[in-house]
Amino acid sequence: MSENIDNGETALALLRDMLRIRRFEERCAELYGESKIRGFLHLYIGEEAVAVGAVRALGPDDAIVATYREHGHALVRGVSANAIMAEMYGRREGCCRGRGGSMHLFDAATRFYGGNAIVGGGLPIAVGLALADRLQGRAGVTAAFFGEGAVAEGAFHESMNLAALWRLPVAFFCENNFYAMGTALARSESQTDLCAKAAAFGMPATKVDGMDVMAVHEAAREAVRQVRGGGPVFVEFQTYRYRAHSMFDPDLYRDRAEIEAWKKRGPIHNLSNRLKALGKLTEAQFLALDAEATKEVEAAVAFAEAGSLEPIEDLALDVVAGRKR
């Protein structure tokens, strides 16, 4: 780890991305309170290290399949904060012209295949994307992000089996935040060691501290290296969401003490403190990164505020090609 963090440039880039997500998400929560954003909104606050470390391990030709808690992944992948914020505002300037909203961000330019709000629903699709890469002789890797709740779904087991059977280039990135909505892992799984599930498919598996972005990044890079030209790999990132499952969730199922304990391990101050201790980051530099993140978010809010509405006449566009119903 220490040799990795010595690469101050990488570490600072990862810190910057985590701050971008954190400020973006905090602003989303405020905007939700102001009714600017509606529907379901699932915040990623606390889990930033996973998306940042893992997405940054991918190349431009790789593909991503994500969940409904995916703003951070999209942001790090290169979907603009403007396009994401405008999407949450339901504006035509959004990445999906207001069709998807918070849970369904898509971006063809960065091979970002959603934004899937069916738990486990993205996993078979990731297997197929990997199959397409293989059949067309491309060296791409498909990263499938999913929560630990998804391991209870048949889609998880079927997809793990198919990917392992056909040795397809899928990186199964499990974001274990220990709660499937309000149901703790131990209350829903007979086997809570998620890596043991991967072993059942003969798939290499690693458990990683998902609050440590350097550890996440290193593990993800290793996983992607193994997957590229090899077979699928499973990585469990142990992480925690500070906020409730969604804006509708009263969060009655977790101890305050547990939340506070995880917050002490927070990915942003965890990394910034270490960098400061190593003399690779000053408080002034940290504040500058933070201010830059806030500026990006405020610009995105202004962009979304100034956005326009998709004309109602275009309601039935993009149901099937070239046809209106």
Add this chain to the structure above:
Amino acid sequence: MRISYREAMRMALHDALASDPRVFLMGEDVGKYGGSYAVSKGFLDEFGPERIRDTPLSELAFVGAGIGAALGGMRPIVEVMTVNFSLLALDAIVNSAALYRHMSAGQFHVPLVIRMATGAGRQLAAQHSHSLENWYAHVPGLTVVAPATIDDARGMLAAALAEPDPVIVFEHVMLYNVEGELGDAWREADLRSARVMKSGRDVTLIAWGGTVGKAIEAAEALAADGIDAEVVDLRVLRPLDDATYVASVRRTHRAVVVDEGWRSGSLAAEVMARIMEQAFYDLDAPVARVCSEEVPIPYAKHLEDAALPQPAKIVAAVRRMLGGAAGASR
């Protein structure tokens, strides 16, 4: 050339695999076994295991993988053994395949063809015999077709593969062994239009898939009584080609819809509603329908027969509509 429906479908698949390297076939027992209805027999040897992919019994994963492969630039053909089993993949079809173009505002689309066997008649009992075409025909984003003829079995697959969006092809199990003449019409097979199979003056029988043959049989029986029935094969269940069947009903002023699905919430109900909306004042009688009885399809032959639409039931429905005098008034 006289061939079977199975052979026509097989030729279509063969053409697709031979002409487009993006096409591959995936499903349970499509390879070594040769296809559960023997449609892909010999393909594994000819095209190899990368393109003729036997899958585990994981409908959700392999249909979903078909979606992903389509997103990734391939033209997958996924075979699901029966429509009953497709319910295990319903999430992938309804929540992903049908929605990606819309949710992504046209950035992504899913050019996937899903073939599945449907229907009853082989005494396969309740978990292998249902007709759930209407479930899929309900969903925006899907195109749903039911080739009923040799020409359509031969021609519709290529048209389906040319679609940029998901297409579900329903192959009725009782059709595979049916033989007929393959002409040239298959080359023009589209995924938009219904077809008048037999023209007539007195009543329009609207059918699709496995019921087209039964409607034609009924029309022949009615002809013996001097009733001239027109038969329309819907061919495409979504989007429905209203123009063709409504025009037919405007000519005949009567319609009977024949649907192997259950009556409640059926596709027949949808067709009847559209006739009512578009041709109410052209009707001489309420539109009637002949559907499956509302029971799970039973095993025993006599019970299975009784549960399904049959030519005799269609004939009876037409006679009821025309009044006891069996068309004498015309």
